[in-house]
Amino acid sequence: MYITFTSQQGPDLANYKDSQQNHFIYWMSTQNNRKLLDEVREVMRLHHYSIHTERTYCDWIKQYIHFHTMKSRDDLQNGEARIEAFLTHLAVNRDIAPATQNQAMNALVFLYKKVLKIQLDKEINAVRAKRKTNVPVVMTREETAKVLSLMNGVPQLAAKLMYGSGLRISEAIRLRVQDIDYKMKTLIVRSGKGNKDRVTTFPASIIPFLQVHLDKVKTFHTNDLAKGHGAVYLPHALARKYPGADKKWQWQYVFPARDLSTDPRSGIVRRHHIDPSLINKAIRKAVQIAGLHKKISAHTLRHSFATHLLQRGTDIRTIQALLGHNDVSTTMIYTHILNQGGHGVFSPLDDLDIL
Numbered sequence: 001m002y003i004t005f006t007s008q009q010g011p012d013l014a015n016y017k018d019s020q021q022n023h024f025i026y027w028m029s030t031q032n033n034r035k036l037l038d039e040v041r042e043v044m045r046l047h048h049y050s051i052h053t054e055r056t057y058c059d060w061i062k063q064y065i066h067f068h069t070m071k072s073r074d075d076l077q078n079g080e081a082r083i084e085a086f087l088t089h090l091a092v093n094r095d096i097a098p099a100t101q102n103q104a105m106n107a108l109v110f111l112y113k114k115v116l117k118i119q120l121d122k123e124i125n126a127v128r129a130k131r132k133t134n135v136p137v138v139m140t141r142e143e144t145a146k147v148l149s150l151m152n153g154v155p156q157l158a159a160k161l162m163y164g165s166g167l168r169i170s171e172a173i174r175l176r177v178q179d180i181d182y183k184m185k186t187l188i189v190r191s192g193k194g195n196k197d198r199v200t201t202f203p204a205s206i207i208p209f210l211q212v213h214l215d216k217v218k219t220f221h222t223n224d225l226a227k228g229h230g231a232v233y234l235p236h237a238l239a240r241k242y243p244g245a246d247k248k249w250q251w252q253y254v255f256p257a258r259d260l261s262t263d264p265r266s267g268i269v270r271r272h273h274i275d276p277s278l279i280n281k282a283i284r285k286a287v288q289i290a291g292l293h294k295k296i297s298a299h300t301l302r303h304s305f306a307t308h309l310l311q312r313g314t315d316i317r318t319i320q321a322l323l324g325h326n327d328v329s330t331t332m333i334y335t336h337i338l339n340q341g342g343h344g345v346f347s348p349l350d351d352l353d354i355l
Contacts, residue, residue, distance in 0.1 A: 060107035080122040087126035155282030164203030166305040178250035
């Protein structure tokens with residue numbers, strides 16, 4: 001089966017990295033002696049792509065270049081045929097998911113159109129990665145309560161917010177102090193998937209625990225300021241537009257990292273948000289202790305949020321808005337859990353009077 005890829009480019013934030021790819025491309029520009037990937041990063045930052053997307057796109061470009069064993073920039077010509085061969089290789093030999101294949105396509109189209117200024121006018125007909133329908137893993141209310149109770153500290157607080165507000169893990173760790181409205185019991189998700197903002201519900205039961213946590217965070221922030229730090233990353237040059245805003249309390253991360261770190265782009269030393277691995281490890285440990293045999297991850301909390309709201313009778317359109325889905329059909333996948341026994345059908349074995 002073949003697919004015709006269009007040359008539309010979009011910021012796919014999913015991460016994929018080949019563990020065997022550990023080396024870099026050293027191609028020099030014919031004019032300014034810059035490496036190709038340095039030019040890619042420069043253009044991506046000009047268009048305000050996240051560092052996560054930047055790393056992912058650069059990795060795909062490296063894999064593409066090594067696949068074709070390119071030696072110079074002249075080898076990048078005839079891009080449509082080369083991209084087609086690479087995408088087919090990913091689908092046939094590496095058995096990747098359709099979303100991953102689309103992500104590789106986006107990265108290569110970005111390279112040609114935005115960096116090299118080469119138009120891709122011909123169709124790219126590559127073998128399509130096999131698409132399968134995955135039913136989301138969902139915990140029951142009892143399982144959710146058990147897993148959350150077996151966690152503690154910052155990971156537990158973040159996990160409660162993810163379940164209580166339907167957040168992705170990336171959205172939870174990037175929360176700012178000003179994004180939470182205690183009185184309205186709402187939470188603003190900034191630049192979520194698709195670079196969209198949305199408003200979702202905020203669990204009132206977490207307020208006292210969150211306030212205690214933020215008191216500690218504010219102490220860290222005050223100490224950082226006293227030591228000449230205390231600035232936080234602000235997107236889209238807001239730090240230049242609002243001088244001093246990066247040191248204001250309301251802009252600080254709700255879940256800051258324990259230690260200061262150096263920004264890989266600017267070289268500025270400041271406190272970033274916590275690494276998602278801290279939450280993921282805590283969830284895996286809690287699931288293991290709870291003795292659950294489902295494949296539970298941080299995203300399972302978001303799935304459970306949607307499903308449990310459906311069970312309580314919340315309108316599907318409301319859940320769509322809370323989750324930030326573009327299409328209600330994406331949200332409809334959670335209705336499967338409401339059909340006990342599979343599509344609402346009970347097994348005939350249960351009607352037999354046998355032991």
